[in-house]
Amino acid sequence: MISASVSPATYTFNLLINGLCHSDRLGDARQLFDVMPHKGCHPNEFTFGILIRGYCKFGLSLQGLKLLDTMKMMNVCPNVIIYNTLIASFCRKGDVDEAERLVERMREDGLLPDVVTFNSRISALCNSGKILEASRIFRDMQIDEVFGLPRPNVVTFNLMLQGFCQKGMLEEARTLTESMKKNDIFFNVQSYNIWLCGLVRNGKLLEAQTVLKELPQNGVDPTIYSYNILIDGLCKNGMLGDAKMLMSLMINDGIFPDTVTYSTLLHGYCTKSKVTEAKNILREMMKRGCIPNKYTCNTLLHSMWKEGKVSEAQQLLQKMNERGYGLDTVSCNIVIHGLCQTGEVDKAVEIVSEMWSHGSVALGDLGNSFMSLVSEDDNGRKCLPDLITYSTIINSLFREGNLDEAKKKFVEMMRKKLYPDSIIYNTILHHLCKRGKVSSAFQVLKDMETKDCKRAYGLIIL
Structure with missing residues (x-):
């Protein structure tokens, strides 16, 4: 185009910048963006939106935020989508305060936050454990029409349900599910799976089994994931017979176990030291063509x-x-x-x-x-030792009284740029104190403080 003296339009630049961002060539996309004014083209809101989305995709939220300032300087008005992209990006990083500032800035620009904006905020608050704040926003969305807040959608309800379940607030979660049923929102398998996870995580296995039976009755087809949630909970609670029976019922319903199902059941038998039964599960798994x-x-x-x-x-x-x-x-x-x-x-x-x-x-x-x-x-060749490897070796060498070799392994680990955690330090402290080498233990403690590793549970021995 350039060789033929055909001037590229802004639309042309947008296509190429978008392609570069999708191809993970963010540096080239930014170079092209910077060249636009020199080619007689001015970036529009779509150009900025594409590049900001590219920065956010790579977790470079601050660079995206700087582009928002550049938009103001170039008299290009940001839209709701651009703000939502940045808000969601900061929320994913856990920077709730910056996300809230962007919501206020959005309002100052005369833009009303939509349900996507609020869902991003609720998700971030729930992930950071601020369930009550998230619940307050959720409640306002349901009742506050004076300020034109968006109504919650099924995603909003699912986010709050997951937040309540993760925090162990089962009564609030149960009330929410009843509200969802009354409003015909509790209808998709994703909502049921979130509720099943919450019940299993909080030890309500009988209720979870009841909920699983309700799915077909309410016109919702359970997925393999739905069954795996409950099978995992039963296995972790040692109810292996019930887990095996549920797997049989699943097969009768036309849903065949996958690798996760068999691995979960196998792990349950191994936890109970039932190796023979675990091997039988492995054989059954292979027989059904399910690859471990x-x-x-x-x-x-x-x-x-x-x-x-x-x-x-x-x-x-x-x-x-x-x-x-x-x-x-x-x-x-x-x-x-x-x-x-x-x-x-x-x-x-x-x-x-x-x-x-x-x-x-x-x-x-x-x-x-x-x-x-x-x-x-x-x-x-890529199978290299890690901290667990060295923790096992160092502990075993100390246990056998081979202190010199244990120290050598500790030095070797540091030389390989594997830096000890509190577990390895506590192991060393335990064995040094056990052998009466208190002065050496204090030297290790000082090293912990220097490395900002302060969980010295081993000091209890002193």
Whole structure:
């Protein structure tokens, strides 16, 4: 266009800026925006809206806010959508105060906040635990028509329902659901799922089961997520028989379990040390063509090590590799913890050292039984030690009285830019105090304060 002496219009620039923002090329989009005046084009409200949305997408809310000031300087009036984009962005970051200032600024510009604006504010307040403030805004939206406030929609109701449930305010949540039913708003599966989550989280499992049965009666089809919510709650409360029965009812209703369903049930059996039943779940899962993920396998792997079924754990690791799941840091940590529990700390230490250069391939050092499950792929090399790895090793070395090696691992961890948390510090404090090395413990305490890590629960021992 430029070579043919055809001057691009503002609309043309807007198309390209929008394309660049969607392609994650925000810097190029901003350069093009800055070039517009030199090409005889002036940004309009759509240009600003596109770029502000791009900044907010990348979490750069302050840069977007600066563009709002630029709009005023260029005599371009912002619209409700631009304000809502910025308000929602600040709300997502938890900056409720800035969002509130933008609402006031919006009114000063003669723009009335709409239901999207209010939903963003309510969501932010609920996420930051300010349920009463959110409830006050919600109430005003329902009754205050003098100031022209927007009426709440189903999203508003769902946000408040979720806020009440997360805060444990079940009576308020129950009252809200009744209000939603009277107003024919409590009709979609999302609302029911929020209510189910709230009931399960607060231990109301019988009521949750009743609500789940109500869905078809009220013309709402439950989803696999609806069933998984309740199955998870039953498993966490040790009601494995009920969870299994619910899964059977789900299948009878034509909804087949997914990986989450089986993994939840498998985890429940592992928690109760019922490894045989857990393995049966895994077999049933595979039989139905439902592919287990790393979480599923790691859950079972951890349970086997915990029960001392080392050979079965090794077989599972081999099958994980054969089926292409690969081994992640969690898998390695389970093996390292298992070795430490069985007194093979030296092997565990060796694996940690090898993980830095070979990833999960380091497990091959355990012996021939593990050699078949290791591979030289990139995923294996990315499997690096983390704080849990070092916490396990350091604790085990201290427990065996090998203080020098424990200190070496602590230094190694720091050298690898893995900075200790309060758990590792407390472990060190506990063992130093237990061995009467109080002066060394105080040195560790000073190091904690220097690193701004102040949760020294280990000092109770002093």
